Amino acid sequence: MSFTQFKNFIYLTRLHKPIGILLLLWPTLWALWLAKNGQPDWSIVGVFVSGVILMRSAGCVVNDIADRHVDKHVERTRDRPLTSGKISLRAAWLLFFILLTTSFLLVLCLNRFTIELSFIGALLAVIYPFMKRFTHLPQIGLGLAFAWGVPMAFAAETNTIPPPAWEIFFAAALWAIIYDTMYAMVDRNDDVKVGIKSTAIFFGRYDRFVIGVMQVIFLLLLVDVGMRFHLTKYYFGALFFAGLLFIYQQILLKSRDRKAYFKAFLNNHWVGMVIFLGILTGCLA
Secondary structure (H helix, E strand, C coil), X not given: CCHHHHHHHXXXXXXXXXXXXXXXXXXXXXXHHHHCCCCCCHXXXXXHHHHHHHHHHHHHHHHHHHCCCCHHXXXXXXXXXXXXXXXXXXXXXXXXXXXXXXXXXXXXXXXXXXXXXXXXXXXXXXXXXXXXXXXXXXXXXXXXXXXXXXXXXHHHHHCCCCHHHHHHHHHHHHHHHHHHHHHHHHCHHHHHHHCCCCHHHHHHHHHHHHHXXXXXXXXXXXXXXXXXXXXXHHHHHHHHHHHHHHHHHHHHHHCCCHHHHHHHHHHHHHHHHHHHHHHHHHHHC
């Protein structure tokens, strides 16, 4: 394999853009730390971090496979390796199955309950890219897929999924809908032309308002999580800072500029990190 071919495969999996890995990783880390009161099993943490990288890469590949005929009509995606012909469809499918198989081999290091849950996670990852053809709410599919690491983390650490874990799951899913709507706002005009559906199109001129409502619900869910897990004031302070970041995102969205939309999307990494730091200090204090 030449360096150019290797670089194209890196671009196909988006490993050169780790923001997706981080957004998928943060809720998983929240769950791993909360499941064991701030003292997770480090071998399990290693499996999940590796799995996040592999599954996010696999998700990017299957997304480009699904979108290969429309990506060429969207300004931001027209040069992606698959739609531009730099990588063949056969090679893309092969890479997808290699990534999926490697992820499954990692999961085999965990308990049976987690292995069973992994099949649902794989199904969600495959279904999401095709949802944008049939519904204006594909971001719900992404939210469920990106949040599925939460129940899996609890299952791996405790062999059970307590009710508060599902609250974290719903909060993580809602957060993914929030930031992926911002991401979809970047391509909204192109998506309308080629027939791609998204929450950004569905919400229309009420996009900022709906995102704002979801941001408030997200924070309220995490406040309740903090009380259920008896976290300290440091955690609730972190939620306050996360709220300030959401206000900053709303200011960016108000400009109605594509670059500002993307900047608001990227800013969600800091939301996830701040909340994790809050959980970390909230458990240790």
